[in-house]
Amino acid sequence: RVHDLRATPDPTRRDGATTPAKRINRKKVARLMRAQNLFGFQKKRRVKTTVRDKGRRVFADLVNRDFTACAANRVLVGDITYLPIADGTNMYLATAIDCFSRKLIGFAIADHMRTELVEEALENASHLRGGLDGAIFHSDHGSVYTSSQFQATCRRLGVTQSMGAVGTSADNSLAESFSAALKREVLKDTKTFANQLICRRDVFRWCVRYNTCRRHTWCGYQTPDEFESQAA
16 A cells, blocks of 8 residues: 555554644654555656647648558658666657668767757768658657757758657657667666766667667568668
8 A cells, every 4th residue: 555644643643643743754754664564655757758849830640650661761750768867867869760670770869858869860860871862750749859950950851750649659659669678678677877878888789789689570570680681
């Protein structure tokens, strides 16, 4: 059972009233809880990575939850996920994933969520592919994706933007599942990265392994690299 400490009777009062007669030191409460084999409940730290700008243009959903493509460079999905650090700060990972092979073709890591982060991920994808002209890039309604700066980058690269509905993770489930898999497999039983350097190193290694070693059911139990090589 989970008890609200504010409504817990003061053990020093005989009437069992819920309002303590005096303040009780936190250390004393912790000591009494340990004696009763009780443990405090701490909600998991949540970081909001999708911040809408209601004044910005929103693009139509060109994907409609169909995360497939008949060839590479046709449909890409992207997202930002936070990477918790032990000191209470966060790093952020922006991604660009090709729906054809599930290959991570572009990513960027930084200690901020500015537009430059998602621009770098898309620019890296364009560099790897030798261009993205004609591709669709699907994302959520985050202000970095609706910003005029990112829109200009997409136009320059020949990319058409697409966005799912507000507050519906299923509309970008491929990108969301990638982020969940990364945290699950990299952090494992720990809750945070020790520091920013280790975070960068471990995430980079996993992203490389994701394309070259990690087998996907979508790819017929091949790696994304193997799947694309076979399809070429």
